[in-house]
Amino acid sequence: MSVSKKVSFIEDEHRDEDLRQSALNEVKPSKLQDIHERMMEHAVCRALKTVESEWGSPPAHFAFFVMGSAGRLEQSYYSDQDHGIVYDDDSNEFEDYFMRLGGEITSELKAAGYEECDGKVMASTKRWCKSRAAWQKQIDQWVKEDTWETLRYVLTLADARHFMGEADYIIELKERLQHHLKAKPDLLKRLTENTGRVKKGIGFFGQLLTEPKGIHQGKFDLKQTVLFPYVNGLRLLALKENIMATSTLERMKKLPAAYGHIKSHQLSFQELLTHRLSFQRGHKEYTGIHFVDVDRLSSSDKQRLKEWVREGHELYQYIENVLMKG
The missing domain is CATH 1.20.120 (Four Helix Bundle (Hemerythrin (Met), subunit A))
Structure with a gap:
């Protein structure tokens, strides 16, 4: 590691520690969310820089999104991870890149104090890291299977909030959910x-x-x-x-x-x-x-x-x- 990179790494560490301390002392929910947003943004950007240094720039447009309390902007002092990636096109090469990115994001968020999700709702898993086309198929399959588990995934995705990248990609996922809700009147009852x-x-x-x-x-x-x-x-x-x-x-x-x-x-x-x-x-x-x-x-x-x-x-x-x- 070069001297400049070491200095940058140390500065990032100090900056994140300052943010963590600020978060633990915050009494207003809105300000606490602002701190979480900054901490998560730092972690995602570090992950992207790491992957770019090893694999080059992203091979396609993509969006990173958060779910759970982060998706709802309702995090407390400590929070676990719930996130995913949707990327353009559909090739094995792209899948390898974005799975690597998802894994690095998960690692960086954990290092920043965000525990990994027990249910593996993270971009480091194939279920939550897919191309736009594959995401559409997966949502269709979840609704078709209509099991407790797949409907739970639908409810989880309902809290998805765009965090970085192409915001339209997240809107597409939400619109696919709405397509099924309109086509299957009983789906909302099943989700309830x-x-x-x-x-x-x-x-x-x-x-x-x-x-x-x-x-x-x-x-x-x-x-x-x-x-x-x-x-x-x-x-x-x-x-x-x-x-x-x-x-x-x-x-x-x-x-x-x-x-x-x-x-x-x-x-x-x-x-x-x-x-x-x-x-x-x-x-x-x-x-x-x-x-x-x-x-x-x-x-x-x-x-x-x-x-x-x-x-x-x-x-x-x-x-x-x-x-x-x-």
């Missing part, structure tokens, strides 16, 4: 069934229900119990109404006026995202970031959590009824 019931959060005596066993025993699952009723419900409605926005708040804002009852929850959900950071502040790693020690919460925080649980569950039930009726 696949999403499943929300996790119960309040017990018979009005107490917050904690994990009964496992490594998080005694902790409250903030993600599944409080956040996901909003997230999952608005994702399904966005699919129904052909809303391309990926964040839960933007999906609420873009709903037609007929959904006034749902749109009225925007401020409450925004407050939830802010309070989530106060609940999670101090965590040192991704593991356990979504589990809260209720014994350390104030009475007012417990009460507010219960209100969000009830509101989120009522909201999701309302959305589910709308979707299942067709």
